[in-house]
Amino acid sequence: MSIDLSENRRYQQLADNFASAIHDGTWLPGSRLPAIRRVAMAQQVSINTVLSAWRLLEDRGLIESRPQSGYYVRSMLPAPEKSPGYLTTISTPGQAKLDLIDTVFAAQNHPDYINISLACPRDGDFYPTAKLARITASLLRRHPQIIGRYALPPGSETLRKEIARRASYMGMKLTAESITLTHGCMEALQLALRATTRPGDCVGLETPTYFFLFPLLSSLGLKTLEIPTDPQTGLSLDALEMVLQEGRIQALIAMPGLQNPLGCSMTPENKKRLAALMNQWQVPLIEDGLYDELQFREPQLPTVKAFDRDGWVIYCTSFTKTVAPDFRIGWMAAGRYSKEIARLKAFSSMAESTLLCETLAQFLATGGYDRHLRSLRRRYAANLDEARALIAQHFPVGTRATLPQGGFVFWITLPDSIDTETLFHRLLQEKICLTPGALYTLSDRANHAVRLSCCYPFDDRYRYAISRAGAVACEMSGLPAGAVEPRLA
Amino acid sequence: MSIDLSENRRYQQLADNFASAIHDGTWLPGSRLPAIRRVAMAQQVSINTVLSAWRLLEDRGLIESRPQSGYYVRSMLPAPEKSPGYLTTISTPGQAKLDLIDTVFAAQNHPDYINISLACPRDGDFYPTAKLARITASLLRRHPQIIGRYALPPGSETLRKEIARRASYMGMKLTAESITLTHGCMEALQLALRATTRPGDCVGLETPTYFFLFPLLSSLGLKTLEIPTDPQTGLSLDALEMVLQEGRIQALIAMPGLQNPLGCSMTPENKKRLAALMNQWQVPLIEDGLYDELQFREPQLPTVKAFDRDGWVIYCTSFTKTVAPDFRIGWMAAGRYSKEIARLKAFSSMAESTLLCETLAQFLATGGYDRHLRSLRRRYAANLDEARALIAQHFPVGTRATLPQGGFVFWITLPDSIDTETLFHRLLQEKICLTPGALYTLSDRANHAVRLSCCYPFDDRYRYAISRAGAVACEMSGLPAGAVEPRLA
The missing domain is CATH 3.90.1150.10 (Aspartate Aminotransferase, domain 1)
Structure with missing residues (x-):
């Protein structure tokens, strides 16, 4: 990637000037920025330079583009303060x-x-329910006997192939065989914990984190260690590395993509470092990617699993937040735990409905999911x-x-x-x-x-x-x- | 219940006579018994007495009725020998x-x-798939938005009401509130075990028993105790009582209705005694009733749960073997563990698809399930x-x-x-x-x-x-x- 440094400096300078003007109240929230052409002329830079500056300001959450209308100063809410560097163990x-x-x-x-x-x-009407309903109805018309057949693991190969294909968009190289279908992401997390831990083990968590993890961990006899997590950049890798060095956790659950409840994302560089750390210390990471496909940015950033070298990352996600909430179809790619996870799924809740899986597979293949x-x-x-x-x-x-x-x-x-x-x-x-x-x-x-x-x-x-x-x-x-x-x- | 004892003795005598004739080869397997009227005349008893005797022989598996054809001697297979009175603990x-x-x-x-x-x-074509498909399609036509709504516990009240209504046919007095919907019976058993045991506990099992229980119990860190089980009459209650007295198990899983793999059933008297034992010793019974609705006998015999006094019986079952295998909709009535089970379900796999639950509810209400x-x-x-x-x-x-x-x-x-x-x-x-x-x-x-x-x-x-x-x-x-x-x- 070659960048013209002087050009680079010029648009950053321009962005910084406007950022100051926004912060000191020259440009109030909700006000419209001047037209790009006017700014280019006034600042004696190219239109591309202004566009680059505007994109940077957008990434920093200071301005927003409104279609057919231009760029506006966003309502300003300061970011939460950095968490102090604490660690908490509560069983x-x-x-x-x-x-x-x-x-x-x-x-x-x-x-x-x-x-x-x-x-x-x-x-x-956030979801393509009419289209999904048509696919289900058509499947039932052509193959009503689906309902009368017992669903067995590993379940719909068509769906697992579609999942593997799409996973490559976020850098994951998966095969249909390596994917286990689950009853939503919650079951994927539950199975991942049961496969990687024994009662008495300690699991690392982001803080704050998804609240249902606490009773789940407790029900499995697991202790928890809350690891400092920055509201803007996510899990502190320095704190994590210390924890791993000291052998204090036997597994880690994190949402490096879009974190619940913070809404923040780790950078690809940090995701790469996280994958490297887990592989180096041979501690499983349960990567909860529930919101990954809802990244506003395109192309989508890679997952931690994309950087997984030796299979220590267990990727868990679901279609409940993206396309068919009622179907509760999730999946996991469990790396070195794949075989054990497939077994666990079978004797924990067997399989997923073929009718729903095939509907989803057909939608992914031809329904306009993107x-x-x-x-x-x-x-x-x-x-x-x-x-x-x-x-x-x-x-x-x-x-x-x-x-x-x-x-x-x-x-x-x-x-x-x-x-x-x-x-x-x-x-x-x-x-x-x-x-x-x-x-x-x-x-x-x-x-x-x-x-x-x-x-x-x-x-x-x-x-x-x-x-x-x-x-x-x-x-x-x-x-x-x-x-x-x-x-x- | 008043029974005319002399009449009672008469038909039993008649049944015994024919049983001996079958056992000594006078009546060979596959041969047709003489017409009821002829037997009544020959034996100088009423037609009702012959009918009662035939029913008894039928219950004992010696003869069978073939519609519009009469009664036939069944193919004879001797029953497996009684198991010796062993107990086995293997972790x-x-x-x-x-x-x-x-x-x-x-x-x-x-x-x-x-x-x-x-x-x-x-x-x-064992299942009413066409009818279920029509119900699903009609629901989707009228309410496609179902697919776009997140399914939350406790899930479809209509279905839980239908389940409670039907449960009364087998003597269980349940309310919709006391029922937790699950992802098939397998998940019900898994949740029941997680609610009632801690790692290191020992769970009593019938022997032989459903094979997926072994890896499930092992994955939860549980030890097992196999309790003698008669191939014809089921779990030995004498052995169980000894085990309970000695405090050797913290929970028991059994299929008192129709046992898998034996196919045998406990008598209502034994079920009553089993319920009494569990309540007396305050040890939870996880009653797997997966095949209960497939009893050939009508009216259906009561479950152990029907005799549960203080809520120590957790009844688990599913519609996967009876009506819609692909839907994987099960349920449990967890007695004193109800609140804990509802929580466990929520943070283990959340809920079941409303589309499938409502389809099933409508079928149970009006589809001719009986x-x-x-x-x-x-x-x-x-x-x-x-x-x-x-x-x-x-x-x-x-x-x-x-x-x-x-x-x-x-x-x-x-x-x-x-x-x-x-x-x-x-x-x-x-x-x-x-x-x-x-x-x-x-x-x-x-x-x-x-x-x-x-x-x-x-x-x-x-x-x-x-x-x-x-x-x-x-x-x-x-x-x-x-x-x-x-x-x-």
Whole structure:
């Protein structure tokens, strides 16, 4: 890759100038940047240089492109502060934590509540359901006997071939034989843990992390070690390396692609280093790639599995967030654990429905999955922007939020004085459901955070729920609304 | 229940007389009994008395009714001998056992092999697939958005209500709330074990028992205790009581309804005693009721769960053997473990597809499930009869077999000199797949047994496979064919 360094410097300089202007309030959130041609003339640079600068500003979350309209300054939400370099070992989630999970889960499931919390769509037309329905109906018309046949592992070869083909888009060289179909990603994680650990072992986790991992790990008799995770760049590899050197974990679960709840991604360089570390120390990495195909960026970045040398990475994912939530069809590529995983799946839940697998396979082969993914990413990106703008407007001064590069969840830290579990309970009385940060760690360090989910149609109820959450947080803290930095208010 | 004792004695006497005549060869297998009216006249009893006697002989497997034709003497296969009163504790299946499971499973799954082994249909029109397909297609036409909604626990209330309603037919008083939907019965058993045991615990098993339990238990770090099980009457409750008194097991898995691989059933009295024992000693029973709805007898006998006083029985079953194998929808009623099981399901594999659950619910409510079950039972009963007749004709002298009261699997013991793992490998070379007895116990006491499965259309390939299995067994042992007792030959 040859880059003209002077050109490189020129557009970076231009981007930095505009970034300063945005940060010092010269360009306010929501304002439109001047036309590219005008900037090029004024700055005496080429149009390409301006475009490169704009792309850089976009990557940094400062501006956004609106089709047929130009570039706009994004609503400004500062990023959460770096986590201090802590490590926490806690064996078992306490009863209070389990009860909180139950309460949140029941509320998320309540049809009358406004949900700004659950990381899965319950309404709306985000998915190609009509097309999938036509494929299923056609399969049933031609082969009704599918229903009467027992599904046996390893299950639909057509689907496993399609999966292997698509996996190459993110740098993974897989064969149909190396793939095990699972009942969603949750089962893939569960099987991966059972294959790689023994009761009493310790598993490394990002912090914060997906809340259902805690009861799952506990149910398997596993201890946990929360490893520092930066809200913008993900798992701290320096901390991980220390942990590996000291032999403190027997497996690691991480979401290096798009992390839940942070929404952040590791760089390809860090993913490569992570793969190298796991292979060097021969400790299995359970890579949860649930949101990988929802990266806004194209081409998609490679997974950690793409850099796996000796099969120490177990890649787990699912189509529940991307195409057919109800089908619950997931898959895993288990590297050196492949044979054991195939066995475990058979005597843990046997196989997946052939009808659903064949429907999905046919959709992947000919249904326009990539076109669907592009449209889904655009909608989620727009939703995230709007949600962040509402937070900036309605949440208390001092609120910060992550800027996801894909998916539909992000992480908001409120001023320390605001306990978000209290906020959760107060909003629940108004039938608004958000997820308190306390769910995502066994420590008490996320008590002032919440995760928001943007996989819903942005209607007035949803907008009201976010603004109302902000208003209650302001009431609780006595702080004024306006999460943007004061100089931009 | 008031019974006219003299009448009772009269028909029992009549039944005993005919039983002796069958056993001493007066009535040969396959011969037709005289018309009921003629017997009534000859014996000077009422027609009802003859009918009662015939029913008793039918229950004892000696005669069978053929519609529009009358009663016939069944092909005679002596029952396997009672197991001696042994107890075995073995912690882990050896590698050889695991490899054997893999080999058998791969062979069962091979499309070119003739399968007389796998306990699940892969061909034929045993199931109401056209009707189910119509329901699915209609649901998709009216509500395609189902596919786009994330399925959350506890899942379809309609289905759980239908299940609760039907459960009452076998004496279980359940509510929709107490039922957890699972990914087939295998997952129900897996969850039940995880909820009731800790690594290092010991689980009681019938012997022989379902072979996938061994790797499952081993993967959970559990030890096993095989408890004597009679091929005709099931689990020895005396042995169990001793084991419970000595505190040797922390849970018990059993199939008191229709046992796999034996095909035998416990009497309602024994089921009641089993429930009482588990409640008395406060040890959970995981009752695998997979084949319960395939009892040939109507009304269906109650389950052990029906006698459960304090919630120590966890009932597990599935619709995979009765109506929609591909859907893999199972359920469990976990008594005192209900809350924990609901949680475990959520963080182990979340939920079941709403599309499939609603299809099944609608079928149960209006699709003629009972009519379908009756037809399925008749076909399986006919298949079992034909298979037993073929065994009687082609297997070596000294072969014995169980006489199932339902379902489609049964257990055959060959003369001790015949190692059925060798038989299995020899038949595999001819692309015939049966299941060697060694799979069903960690001991070496079933090395001369096989399980046969009759859930296939009885075509010439299937008939050939059974007769060929018999011929190879005769070759191996040097014994003549003709498994029936010599005096009946």
